[in-house]
Amino acid sequence: MKRQFLKAGMAGLLLTGILSHTAWSQSDPTGKRRVTETYAITNATIFASPGQEGTKGTVLFRDGVILGVGANLQLPKEAQVIPGDSLFIYPGFIDGAGMAGITKPKDPERPKDFVSSAPPDEIAGITPWRSITDQFSISASQVDDWRKAGFTISQILPDGGMIPGKASILVLGNPGTVNVLSENSALATNFRGSRGMYPATAVGVMAKFRNVYQNTTLALDHSKLYASAAGVSRPEVTPTQTAMSAVVQKQIPVVFTAASDLEVRRALALQKELGFRLILAGLENYESVIDLIKSTGTPVLIKLEIPDDKAIKSQKADSASTATKAQYDRVKEAYDKALKQASLLEKAGVPFGFSTMDTKPGDALKAIQTMVKNGLSEKAALAALTVNPAQILGINRVAGTIEKGKMANFVISNDSLFKESAQIKHVVADGYVFDYEVKKKTPKDNGKSDNGTVKVEGLWEYTSETPAGSSGGELTIAKEGDDYSGTITYDDPSGGGKVSAPIKNVAVTGKTITFEFDVNAGGNNLTVTITGEISGTSMEGTMSVAQFGSFPLSAKLTTPGLTF
């Protein structure tokens, strides 16, 4: 990373020959200041905007602004030249709704007089006053992961309850600052209920959203009356209402996370009823609402992910009955249709963008390539990564294409982005150049190689925090060939002692392990999913049960390298 910069630094030292370590540490104690802010990437193939043919030329930029694009540019002396002869330059990708680099604020203590039927807003997940800029760290590893995937701008959404707070549009550039492009650019909202208190479910969330919205309108009316007439009672505007004002006055949109077509309809129903500006984000299943999205003109940010093919791969057609085979076919059909959805949006003429929330940066390019393989045009794919989100976020004046005067945000690859062999070699964000070394692919490497994959085999002891208190048990993981297996023990739901269950669908990628196990609770089969980040012999992660939510989990590897 930042190799170019280091090289330039060395050259600078040699040339001037007078700068001593102590000398530059006075004005820049970190030693990280760049020698030059001017760069030229020469003789590269430039794809200036979606749909445009690649042309050979040079891109010159200074202080994060493109000074020129073309074949015969006059390069200033201070420009650091990056030879781009074999490289392809695309506009930097823009993420419409992401969550990279944020830390969710701790939930506040419950007050002594806490009543779950009428909890304070802050505890019930209604915190519209929170701003993502207070929660974001540009140096977080996820930020670099997303930049490595080509993303130079991201509208970062806060994490939390139904109204977790305000998003900001950030440039993933200078690692030393926050890089705000637009602060409090949108209000984040979702259908997540607050566990064990009002509103607990999606139906409660919708009612509560109406309530918050209507009362903000009334609070504004009240304040207006107070300002214009004597004898009016003092308006008591709550922090929630103060923070919601910008939404009610339609200064900023609501980014509503809506994964399914039914959630899309619910968000649109609220929008129609209340009249706020709406952006839909995180769409996964939306084929049946494409017409509705189009007719309402609602901007959409679809999830940058293709469905998991585990269900299809695990089909055992040989031993299955005819009826089961028919069901297998339907799953396959559903899978194929899911891959085609993005192309249907294109056909309908909906200029969509992507959201990276809950997706893996390492799979982003593959997801796009898969969409292209399934009918999405390369032009529309690139538009969804650049000009469309720029338009949706209202930053198209400065971002989305490679043009003189726009922000110096580029994705630089060794090949066309839509080829499987494409690898992103450099990313320029806000004029900062980041180098991402391209590892040579070995033929054996199927993404399952031990390179960079942590060892998970052994005996782990875990604890998890659930609303019912702390619980824990043992987890054993063994590796057989390329596959993992094992068992987990947990507190018996019917009380008394521990029971154990085999773990399944174990996947280890990089430092992350995910697996599932089944719990039988009163005749109902619940699947528990565990996701953990491993560092050394400890694991931090979550344990989640559909409909019940997810709980923090931590584990220690007590006996490594167990073999069976």
Place this chain on the structure above:
Amino acid sequence: MKKLNFIFAALLGMGLNYSQAQTPKGSVLIKNATVLTVTKGNLENADVLVQDGIIKQVGQNLSAPSGVQTIDASGKYLMPGIIDAHSHVALDVVNEASAPIVAEVRMKDMVNPYEIGIYRALAGGVTISHAMHGSANVVGGQNATLKHRWGSTDPADIIMQDAPRTIKFALGENPTRVHGRGNNIQPRTRMGVEAVLRNGFNEALQYKKSWESYNAAKGQKGNTVAPPVFNERLQTLAEILDGKIIIHCHSYRADEIYMLINVAKDFGITKLVFQHTNEGFKVAPEIAEYTMGASVFADWWAYKMEVYYSTAFNAAILQKNGVITSINSDSAELIRHLYHEAAKTQRYGGLTDEEALSMITINPAKQLGIDDKVGSIEVGKQADLVIFEGHPLSSYAVPQMTFVDGVKYFDIKADKDDQRQFVSATEMVEPVYLHTEEDHQCLQDVDAYFEAFQGAFLDEKH
């Protein structure tokens, strides 16, 4: 057709789905059936002509206008679509259990048109179900009356838009357990339930008054009255008091049934239906005199303390006392054979065919306020119809075809092994089972409230 609609919609500058979506209406002539009209006797060898979703003629030797399909139902029975006054099918969320009163939540927000339970209900001849909020709260959410237009992806298409509003109430053990025992707030006892109701209605009266004062003052010159806080919970309770919403109250014991009748009298509420009502037979005259009736199980009880004093004669006793009585399912399984459930009133109470059938047709229609539109085979009514092989009250009855608005949504001859509308791309083929065989769905989604007692994974369901 659809394309044309879309072009029209685009021309008018509005979305197809945004305008009041036109639900499919069918035309069909069903010939030579034994027509069980429910309200106007039985007609042998009779024909029913449906045009554009409406029953146009009932009689003999009718002929089909051109383009209208004829179905020969010789030897078969034709009855009105079965109506289930208590169901939770096709709802993504059943309980917002977090507060004793949640009148503001709307089940219409949570309708899921993909749920296979709709198709299974159609296969049992059920064309309308009352998709209710659960029974965790004294005042639950507002319910949705659904028409089983299977195949639509838009929830609005399966909501019966011309049905009046209804709301769920619940008395007894469920609300006292969830809130009193579970969260240590009112109501902990049956007295508490009554207090919650009376407080709620009194607050609603004050709320309504504060808005009336504000609205009157708002336009005046020099107004100093500030807007009151908006509260849809109290707004909805006020609308109940204004007679705009029908109460459907989960209840078992006679004393609590009588309590709610008294509360209703005190607040001038007349639109009231009791659900479950296992001890209804003890207060049948009172229910008959003051309410829109009772919707009961044929024979289901003893699943908790308050449901032990029960009898299979309940429905018959209520009926004989002049109570509008219906038989419901409250279950994704029972909803498939409500005609069996209705037939039990003949074994236990000796009701006539017409009385028994009315318990799953015109009576629930009355309780939902839709009896002018559905619930019997009469000219002018919506053509929700079922063709049965065998008399519907026979043990051997098998529904053959089910129509909603004259459109056939179930045909036993076209019944595929896998009728799912929506298949997940990422889930393995799941074993097919009918969940909740033993359980009511009334307390779906409230598990979180019992965790303090039972640990993270729970087993108690009803």
